[in-house]
Amino acid sequence: MVDEELKHVIHRAKRGDREAFADLVRRFKGHVYRYAAGMLGDRMDAEDVSQEVFIKAYYSLPSLDNEFAFSSWIIRIAANLCKDRLKKRTHAPEHGMNDEQKERIADEHAADPLEKVSIEEGLSRLSVGHREVLLLHEIQGYNYEEIAKMTDVPLGTVKSRLFAARMNLRKELRRED
Amino acid sequence: MDKHPEEQLSAYLDDELNPDERRKVEDHLATCASCQALLEELAYTKQDLAQTFSRIEAPMDFEARVMQTIGDDKARSYAGKGRIVALLLGLLTIGLFYLMTVEVVGKLMHGWFKLMITLIYAASHFILSVPALTGGTIVLSLIILVTSVVSLRRLLQASAN
Numbered sequence: 001m002v003d004e005e006l007k008h009v010i011h012r013a014k015r016g017d018r019e020a021f022a023d024l025v026r027r028f029k030g031h032v033y034r035y036a037a038g039m040l041g042d043r044m045d046a047e048d049v050s051q052e053v054f055i056k057a058y059y060s061l062p063s064l065d066n067e068f069a070f071s072s073w074i075i076r077i078a079a080n081l082c083k084d085r086l087k088k089r090t091h092a093p094e095h096g097m098n099d100e101q102k103e104r105i106a107d108e109h110a111a112d113p114l115e116k117v118s119i120e121e122g123l124s125r126l127s128v129g130h131r132e133v134l135l136l137h138e139i140q141g142y143n144y145e146e147i148a149k150m151t152d153v154p155l156g157t158v159k160s161r162l163f164a165a166r167m168n169l170r171k172e173l174r175r176e177d
Numbered sequence: 178m179d180k181h182p183e184e185q186l187s188a189y190l191d192d193e194l195n196p197d198e199r200r201k202v203e204d205h206l207a208t209c210a211s212c213q214a215l216l217e218e219l220a221y222t223k224q225d226l227a228q229t230f231s232r233i234e235a236p237m238d239f240e241a242r243v244m245q246t247i248g249d250d251k252a253r254s255y256a257g258k259g260r261i262v263a264l265l266l267g268l269l270t271i272g273l274f275y276l277m278t279v280e281v282v283g284k285l286m287h288g289w290f291k292l293m294i295t296l297i298y299a300a301s302h303f304i305l306s307v308p309a310l311t312g313g314t315i316v317l318s319l320i321i322l323v324t325s326v327v328s329l330r331r332l333l334q335a336s337a338n
Binding site: 018021022025026029030032033034037038047050051054055058119120123134135137138139143144159160162163166167169170173 | 183184186187188191193218219222223225226227229230231233234235236239240242243244246247250
């Protein structure tokens with residue numbers, strides 16, 4: 001999955017080559033940003049957290065043992081930062097901004113707003129665990145075994161969690177109709 | 178009819194079943210319309226989700242901003258180190274200045290002290306060498322002594338009353 005060229009770029013970035021790191025940001029920004037957007041349901045927060053992810057990655061890159069595991073490693077960083085952000089949000093007293101921001105998201109994608117809002121809205125109503133497993137599988141394309149490793153849960157749990165997440169999403173989307 | 182293998186349907190869709198499990202699901206699907214409908218619906222949602230998110234792109238200037246932040250952090254850490262060096266140099270300068278000043282001030286004080294001792298010594302010598310001045314000084318000293326004793330007695334009496 002990881003080609004030799006990418007491995008070489010990661011290797012250079014690990015040794016402090018800024019150009020190589022910029023290349024990594026270019027290659028993985030969508031990967032991280034989509035995950036954050038799905039987890040947080042808000043583009044501004046997603047952008048903020050994605051930046052934090054790469055900055056954190058830059059400083060902890062020397063501790064990455066296996067260059068082939070870069071993509072799951074960076075998603076792990078993103079997962080932790082997204083969960084921190086969600087925790088902060090539950091402690092925050094006001095949620096008024098969120099609705100406003102959601103409206104703004106809909107405005108930004110005026111091409112097919114109904115469909116988009118409904119699936120993103122549906123996703124945002126799921127539990128964090130369900131959202132995470134759906135994003136990792138459907139959007140990021142990891143298989144069950146990889147997800148089990150990334151989230152530290154047994155393979156069987158990934159399977160049942162993904163099924164439950166799909167059924168809940170289906171329920172949320174049906175409510176929209 | 179068998180119990181609906183719904184959870185298996187989800188894994189079937191993801192091609193995560195072993196050949197035996199897969200065959201069982203396919204056998205069930207061949208005879209169960211509701212599971213066929215559910216599978217279709219799950220497949221549609223899966224595709225929809227993937228498509229929706231594939232259109233989400235990170236902002237254009239994203240990597241520039243990341244690299245700028247990293248650059249700023251580095252500059253700040255260098256600036257931080259620079260500040261520490263400046264502080265150390267400052268402390269060193271103040272320390273040296275203090276040491277030098279202390280030496281000069283010490284020497285000055287020592288000189289003053291010596292001068293005063295010499296002056297007192299010279300004055301006493303001068304007074305003793307002139308007889309009239311010696312007598313005058315003795316008389317003046319006695320007057321000061323008596324006046325002091327009287328003032329002190331008065332003061333003590335006043336405070337006793």
